[in-house]
Amino acid sequence: MNIVETIQEVRQIVGEWKKKGLTVGLVPTMGYLHEGHASLIEQAAKQNDKVIVSVFVNPTQFGVNEDLDSYPRDLQHDVKICEQAGGDCIFHPEPEEMYPQGFCSFVDMDVLTKELCGITRPTHFRGVCTVVNKLFNIVMPDRAYFGEKDAQQLAVIRRMVKDLNIPIEIIGCPIIREPDGLAKSSRNTYLSPEERKAALVLYKSISAGKQLVSSGEKRAEIIIQKMTEILTAEPLARIDYVKIVDAETMQPISEIDRPYLAAIAVYIGKTRLIDNFS
Ligand code: PAF
Numbered sequence: 001m002n003i004v005e006t007i008q009e010v011r012q013i014v015g016e017w018k019k020k021g022l023t024v025g026l027v028p029t030m031g032y033l034h035e036g037h038a039s040l041i042e043q044a045a046k047q048n049d050k051v052i053v054s055v056f057v058n059p060t061q062f063g064v065n066e067d068l069d070s071y072p073r074d075l076q077h078d079v080k081i082c083e084q085a086g087g088d089c090i091f092h093p094e095p096e097e098m099y100p101q102g103f104c105s106f107v108d109m110d111v112l113t114k115e116l117c118g119i120t121r122p123t124h125f126r127g128v129c130t131v132v133n134k135l136f137n138i139v140m141p142d143r144a145y146f147g148e149k150d151a152q153q154l155a156v157i158r159r160m161v162k163d164l165n166i167p168i169e170i171i172g173c174p175i176i177r178e179p180d181g182l183a184k185s186s187r188n189t190y191l192s193p194e195e196r197k198a199a200l201v202l203y204k205s206i207s208a209g210k211q212l213v214s215s216g217e218k219r220a221e222i223i224i225q226k227m228t229e230i231l232t233a234e235p236l237a238r239i240d241y242v243k244i245v246d247a248e249t250m251q252p253i254s255e256i257d258r259p260y261l262a263a264i265a266v267y268i269g270k271t272r273l274i275d276n277f278s
Contacts, residue, residue, distance in 0.1 A: 001079060001082065001083050001087070001088070001089070001090065002088065002089040002090070003075075003079065003089070003090045003092060004089065004090070004091055004092070005091075005092055005093055005094060005097065006093065006097060007093070007097060007138050010052065010089070010091045010138060010139060011138060011139075013052075013089055014050075014052065014139055014140065014141075017049070017050045018140075022048075022049035022050050023047075023048045023049045023050070023142045023143075024048055024049070024050050024051070024052060024139065024140075024141045024142055024143075025044030025045070025047060025048035025050070025051045025052070025141055025142065025143045025144070025145060026044070026051075026052050026053075026054065026135065026136070026139045026141035026143070026144045026145070026168075027040045027041050027044050027051065027052070027053045027054070027087070027144070027145045028054045028056075028131075028132060028135050028144065028145075028146070029053060029054060029055055029056075029078075030055070030056065030057045030058060030071065030186065031055040031056070031057060031072075031073055031074070031075065031078050031092075031186075032071075032072040032073060032074055032077070032078065032186040032189070033053075033055075033077070033078045033081040033082065034081075034176075034184045034185075034186065035176050035184055036147055036149065036175070036176040036183075036184040036185070037053075037081065037085075037147075038081055038084065038085040039085075039147075039173055039174070039176050040145040040146070040147060040173050041053060041081075041082060041085035041086055041087045041145075042085045042086055043145055043171065043173050044086075044087075044143065044145045044171075045085065045086030045087070047143060047171070048141075048142060048143060050088045050089070051086060051087045051088050051089075052087070052088065052089045052090075052091055052139050052141065053078075053082045053087045053089070053090050053091070054090075054091040054092075054093075054135050054139075055075065055078050055090055055091070055092045056091075056092065056093055056098065056131070056135075057071050057073065058098075058127055058128070058131040059095055059099070059127075060099070060106075060123075060126070060127030060130055060131060061123075061124050061125075061126075061127030061128045061131065062124075062127070063121055063122075063123055063124065066121075067187075067190075070190075071186070072186055072189050075090075075092060078090065091135075091138075091139070098131065098134060105130075106126055106129075106130045107126070107129040107130045107133045107160065107164075108125075108126045108129065109125060109126075109129055109156060109159065109160060109163075111249065111250070111251070112125075112152070112155055112156050112159055112249060112250040113125035113126070113152075113156060113250075115152075115243070115245060115250045115251065115252070116152050116241060116243060116245065116250060116263055116265070117152055117265060117274070118152070119241070120240055120241075120265070120272075125152075125153070125156050128153055128156065128157075129156065129157075129160050132144075132157055132160070133160070133164075133166075136166055136168055140168075141168055142168065142169065143168065143169040143170075143171055144157075144168050144169075144170055144171070145171050145173060146170065146171070146172055146173070147172070147173055147175065147176075148172050148173060148174055148175050148276075148278075149175045149176075149183050149184075149185065149274065149275070149276070150274070151261050151263060151276045151278065152250055152261075152263065154170070154172045155247065155248065155250055155261075156250075157170055158170050159248075175275075175276075177203070180200055180203070181200060181203030181204075181207070182196075182199055182200055182202065182203055183202070183203070183273075183274075183275050185273060185274075187271055187272070187273065188271075188273075190269075190270070190271040191268060191269070191271055192269070194236070195236055195268045195269045195271065198234050198235075198236035198237060198268050199268045199271075199273060201230060201231055201233075201234040201237050201266070201268075202231075202237075202264060202266055202273055202275045203275065204230050205227040205228075205230040205231050205242070205264060205275075206227070206262075206264065206275050206276070206277050208226050208227060208230055209223050209224075209226060209227045209262050209277060210262075210277045212226055213256060213262075213277075217256075218255050218256045218257065219254070219255060219256075220244040220252070220253055220254050220255060220256065221254065223244060223256075223262065224242050224243070224244060227242050227262070227264065228242050231264070231266055236268055236269060237266050237267070237268055238266065238267040239264070239265075239266055239267075240264075240265035240266060240267060240272065241263070241264065241265050242263075242264045243262070243263055243264075244256070244260055244261070244262045244263075245260065245261050245263065246258060246259070246260065246261075247259035247260055247261045247278055259278070260278060261276055261277075261278045262276060262277050262278065263275075263276040264276065
């Protein structure tokens with residue numbers, strides 16, 4: 001397993017692979033890898049000759065009062081997960097490597113980023129689009145892999161690739177859950193034992209919403225109401241949003257008459273967790 005910290009090194013490695021005609025998959029991550037990330041790496045290893053995993057806690061996607069400093073980091077653990085899942089190289093740059101002195105160019109997006117997480121985190125997607133673009137330009141992979149847990153992020157990246165004519169195939173991979181249903185997230189480590197129990201309410205709410213849709217309910221208002229009711233019954237939970245939106249544009253819809261995304265963001269104590277179904 002190659003672990004490199006500079007743009008020059010990663011470009012050289014990819015350049016050698018490309019000279020041999022090998023295909024390259026990129027799995028962008030912020031590290032503290034779990035089974036969700038492993039599933040992305042495994043998928044990338046199936047579809048490409050070589051896999052690069054970037055491990056970079058990207059400062060530009062965190063708001064001022066968010067968890068940039070406390071975000072969990074453990075490179076040794078990440079190396080193990082990456083190796084087991086079939087990764088070939090970890091790109092682990094320092095913030096100064098990605099954002100050197102004088103950096104002032106950003107990639108921004110309208111419409112899709114103004115809904116859902118974009119309301120509470122108004123600068124988040126600008127940071128995500130910027131770093132993902134940089135990673136695309138540095139690695140120039142054939143395919144890039146993102147989890148469906150961050151469904152809005154996936155929709156934003158698909159839109160960015162389309163709008164900016166980026167010749168990379170974007171692959172979305174299914175949500176991986178704990179045995180009791182909680183979606184895997186590096187932020188789950190913030191939860192106290194009591195909060196961890198309470199966090200299950202997200203899955204309960206998602207399951208109830210899904211059930212209603214399967215039984216034929218099409219009215220977004222009714223589905224949202226049921227999902228909200230379940231979340232509200234948990235004293236440790238504070239709702240950020242419960243919404244049903246068009247799967248491509250992220251704009252709210254009143255009826256399920258097209259591909260949709262039902263998404264929730266909920267604070268359990270101080271930890272903000274997200275989940276969805278579509
Ligand atoms: O999903 C994440 O972990 C991050 O938003 C990403 C895509 C690695 C960009 O920093």
